[in-house]
Amino acid sequence: MKSPFKYVLLSATVAALLSACATAPAAAPAAPAATAAGAAAATEVPAAAPAAGGEVIRFYSSLPLTGSSAAQSITLVNAIKMAIEQQTDAGKVCEGKFTIDYQSLDDATASAGQWDASQEQANANKAVADPDAMVYIGTFNSGAAKVSIPILNQATPPLVMISPANTNVGLTKPFDAGEPEKYYPSGKRNYVRVVTADDVQGSIAAKWAQSLGIKKIYILDDTQVYGKGLADVFEKTAKEIGLEVAGRDGIDGKASDYKALATKIKGTGPDAIYFGGITQANAGQLLKDIRAAGITGKFIGADGILDKAFIEAAGSDVAEGVIATLGGTPKGDLPEKGKKFYTDYAAKFGGEPEAYAIYGYESASVAIKAVSTVCKKDRQAILDAVFATKDFEGVLGTWSFDERGDTSLSGMVGNEVKGGAWTETGALTFK
Amino acid sequence: MQDSALNAPSKPPSTATKLESRRKMGRALLVVCIAYLALLIGQPAGLDVPRIATDIANNPSAIPQQLVTGIANGAIIAIIALGYTLVYGIIELVNFAHSSVFMLGSFTSLLALSFFINKSSNGAISAPFWAALVCFIPAMIVCALLNAGIEKVAYRRLRDAPKLIVLISAIGMDFILQNVGLQLGALGKLPQVSPIFNQLSVMGSNNASPKSFPQIFSNNNLLDAIYPNFPVRVTVADVMVVTVAIVLMVALRWFVQNTRAGKAMRATAQNRNAAMIMGINIDSIITLTFLIGGALAGAAGMMFGLYNGTAVFTMGFTAGLRAFTAAVLGGIGNITGAALGGIIIGIVAAFSDQYLSVRWTNAWVFLILVLVMVFRPTGLLGQEGGEKA
Numbered sequence: 001m002k003s004p005f006k007y008v009l010l011s012a013t014v015a016a017l018l019s020a021c022a023t024a025p026a027a028a029p030a031a032p033a034a035t036a037a038g039a040a041a042a043t044e045v046p047a048a049a050p051a052a053g054g055e056v057i058r059f060y061s062s063l064p065l066t067g068s069s070a071a072q073s074i075t076l077v078n079a080i081k082m083a084i085e086q087q088t089d090a091g092k093v094c095e096g097k098f099t100i101d102y103q104s105l106d107d108a109t110a111s112a113g114q115w116d117a118s119q120e121q122a123n124a125n126k127a128v129a130d131p132d133a134m135v136y137i138g139t140f141n142s143g144a145a146k147v148s149i150p151i152l153n154q155a156t157p158p159l160v161m162i163s164p165a166n167t168n169v170g171l172t173k174p175f176d177a178g179e180p181e182k183y184y185p186s187g188k189r190n191y192v193r194v195v196t197a198d199d200v201q202g203s204i205a206a207k208w209a210q211s212l213g214i215k216k217i218y219i220l221d222d223t224q225v226y227g228k229g230l231a232d233v234f235e236k237t238a239k240e241i242g243l244e245v246a247g248r249d250g251i252d253g254k255a256s257d258y259k260a261l262a263t264k265i266k267g268t269g270p271d272a273i274y275f276g277g278i279t280q281a282n283a284g285q286l287l288k289d290i291r292a293a294g295i296t297g298k299f300i301g302a303d304g305i306l307d308k309a310f311i312e313a314a315g316s317d318v319a320e321g322v323i324a325t326l327g328g329t330p331k332g333d334l335p336e337k338g339k340k341f342y343t344d345y346a347a348k349f350g351g352e353p354e355a356y357a358i359y360g361y362e363s364a365s366v367a368i369k370a371v372s373t374v375c376k377k378d379r380q381a382i383l384d385a386v387f388a389t390k391d392f393e394g395v396l397g398t399w400s401f402d403e404r405g406d407t408s409l410s411g412m413v414g415n416e417v418k419g420g421a422w423t424e425t426g427a428l429t430f431k
Numbered sequence: 432m433q434d435s436a437l438n439a440p441s442k443p444p445s446t447a448t449k450l451e452s453r454r455k456m457g458r459a460l461l462v463v464c465i466a467y468l469a470l471l472i473g474q475p476a477g478l479d480v481p482r483i484a485t486d487i488a489n490n491p492s493a494i495p496q497q498l499v500t501g502i503a504n505g506a507i508i509a510i511i512a513l514g515y516t517l518v519y520g521i522i523e524l525v526n527f528a529h530s531s532v533f534m535l536g537s538f539t540s541l542l543a544l545s546f547f548i549n550k551s552s553n554g555a556i557s558a559p560f561w562a563a564l565v566c567f568i569p570a571m572i573v574c575a576l577l578n579a580g581i582e583k584v585a586y587r588r589l590r591d592a593p594k595l596i597v598l599i600s601a602i603g604m605d606f607i608l609q610n611v612g613l614q615l616g617a618l619g620k621l622p623q624v625s626p627i628f629n630q631l632s633v634m635g636s637n638n639a640s641p642k643s644f645p646q647i648f649s650n651n652n653l654l655d656a657i658y659p660n661f662p663v664r665v666t667v668a669d670v671m672v673v674t675v676a677i678v679l680m681v682a683l684r685w686f687v688q689n690t691r692a693g694k695a696m697r698a699t700a701q702n703r704n705a706a707m708i709m710g711i712n713i714d715s716i717i718t719l720t721f722l723i724g725g726a727l728a729g730a731a732g733m734m735f736g737l738y739n740g741t742a743v744f745t746m747g748f749t750a751g752l753r754a755f756t757a758a759v760l761g762g763i764g765n766i767t768g769a770a771l772g773g774i775i776i777g778i779v780a781a782f783s784d785q786y787l788s789v790r791w792t793n794a795w796v797f798l799i800l801v802l803v804m805v806f807r808p809t810g811l812l813g814q815e816g817g818e819k820a
Contacts, residue, residue, distance in 0.1 A: 068640035110613055113639050113745060223790065250790045254749050257739045259500045260784035267490040267785075284641055285741050292650055292740075294664065313641045313741075317555035 202233025284313020505777020530751020536732025578725025762813025
């Protein structure tokens with residue numbers, strides 16, 4: 001007689017699969033391993049239910065909600081929801097003619113532990129195919145933007161993309177060969193970003209390093225779009241200002257340890273190490289191995305490691321003293337609206353938001369203002385209105401977009417890990 | 432009648448040796464061609480001989496240092512490779528789930544160590560030395576049972592199925608275990624639910640993020656005793672990893688060569704049906720093999736965590752890939768071969784990082800594998816038919 005246990009197990013498995021299919025929204029996991037995490041993370045969260053009698057305008061956001069970047073992305077999603085709540089009448093704009101519906105998409109997969117190209121492509125295609133979609137707030141990682149900008153650009157009509165966090169230069173300005181034209185196949189721009197690009201960040205970082213008395217620096221990158229671009233800018237500036245480059249290497253984000261690399265770096269005797277890359281490319285392990293090899297010089301990074309996940313990955317004792325740059329203004333110098341953002345966020349969600357939350361708020365504010373100005377459900381009109389943003393008085397200050405989609409803000413803030421948390425050290429102003 | 436087979440006509444001796452020497456010359460020419468091509472086009476991949484020569488001249492202490500790193504990393508890879516090779520030898524299956532068992536072993540040892548953790552004021556977590564030795568036991572036991580369980584659930588029924596089917600079952604098992612590891616990471620959220628779970632905070636706040644191991648071995652250079660600031664660093668961790676690896680390898684070899692169960696394992700590996708006829712219980716021998724393989728994976732997981740200080744649910748992928756490569760390099764099915772392959776891969780990776788290019792290290796490691804496979808398809812120590820240790 002066949003074992004009944006086998007049938008029980010089989011039916012339990014089928015039941016579990018069916019219930020997972022029922023609750024899993026339309027996120028397309030790239031690998032079977034992602035299904036479990038995909039079901040949990042791809043949340044569809046309407047900020048306001050579309051009321052009867054109002055047409056729906058949908059905002060999509062595409063952020064890495066799986067993996068260790070989730071903590072930061074969740075604060076961005078919260079900030080966007082808060083913006084919609086504060087600046088619309090329960091989601092209604094244009095005297096109730098339209099209702100803004102917000103859906104948050106996940107562009108990361110569990111198996112990658114960070115953003116995934118096929119997932120981002122699926123998100124972009126979903127937004128393009130949705131006739132109610134008017135604004136795409138994303139992405140967090142510059143590499144993901146390279147995937148989705150062309151998709152949104154080639155749609156008829158094109159969908160505007162507002163990025164709260166992409167800093168790679170080539171997305172809007174000439175950098176590598178063919179950039180930025182190759183992201184805009186239709187010839188017209190559809191991408192803006194509220195954050196300063198890496199041409200400023202990389203060069204300020206080099207000048208900052210020099211101002212700290214560093215003479216010889218070893219440059220590392222995580223071989224991704226953002227990290228390598230940033231490290232290239234840093235290297236170029238370092239050579240211009242007379243900072244000696246001890247060496248340049250790219251790390252494998254999936255490697256288990258970097259002991260051999262740490263020995264190699266130690267052999268060149270640098271005063272400091274610059275890392276262009278994100279936490280999710282194993283930056284924590286890299287720092288651990290560098291310190292274990294006995295290299296005591298400063299570890300300098302950028303906005304890619306400016307999250308709690310980095311301190312957790314490296315260990316708060318090892319991460320002590322790490323410094324990083326971030327585009328923006330020191331919290332004390334923010335306009336009233338900016339300071340109010342932080343108090344409002346703490347009151348509504350409890351706790352401090354991570355570094356990029358305020359940019360998420362600003363992106364959503366720009367989108368809401370554009371929709372309220374145009375008062376038409378027309379992607380091209382909204383796109384033009386977003387690009388026409390001039391002297392916008394937002395939480396980041398008063399700023400405008402230029403014709404390339406870059407912000408007029410160019411301030412940089414220094415941050416350091418003190419006592420197990422990131423704290424601001426002040427604005428970085430170097431000529 | 433019996434003699435005719437023995438006196439089969441053979442080629443005259445001169446033609447045979449001429450063919451042999453021609454083949455040898457052809458091989459040598461091929462090696463020279465490959466070396467020439469490698470030097471010619473290897474430059475973008477880091478093979479820049481003048482630069483390497485100046486590097487070595489400027490910094491001679493890097494060579495022994497990278498040897499130390501390479502041997503320590505190689506030891507961990509070797510232990511994982513032993514698991515692959517044992518299972519392959521017995522049932523001719525590449526057990527892809529082995530790398531995930533290794534990852535779960537690392538997580539288990541972290542959970543076991545969490546009972547002994549002391550947190551210091553600056554956030555550093557550490558644990559006493561004896562805790563490390565004690566925690567090997569639960570890690571090895573859990574992984575051994577897990578591996579045996581996998582065999583019973585996923586492989587036993589498919590023992591007479593085509594090899595491809597079992598392979599797919601193994602890959603599926605690998606994905607399942609990876610996700611189990613991912614969800615285990617969620618245990619770190621339990622301290623928010625209730626303080627009785629406080630020690631689970633060692634699992635961190637996010638499923639997918641890396642978890643830190645406590646610092647058990649001091650980071651001091653043992654060789655400083657010779658004279659201070661000795662250029663080559665050898666720490667307690669390096670010595671521990673190599674010692675544990677050697678102990679495990681010697682114990683395994685003793686077990687396989689000198690015990691009855693070991694002899695039964697060798698017999699089953701040689702010819703399963705003949706072993707069955709001899710009265711060996713195949714099912715228990717295969718279960719025993721999986722138990723031993725799992726225990727080795729658990730030990731490797733703990734060693735990896737203590738040595739590198741981190742555990743993350745994707746660690747099985749990279750480590751497993753290198754370990755499988757090591758097993759194949761040394762001759763799959765051969766225990767000494769797996770150990771040798773592991774050391775070779777560890778050393779090649781370390782030297783490639785130092786002298787060639789970090790970005791190309793993976794390429795160089797697998798190039799070595801390809802070359803060995805081309806010239807010796809059964810691996811370095813493998814033989815036709817696959818004899819075990």
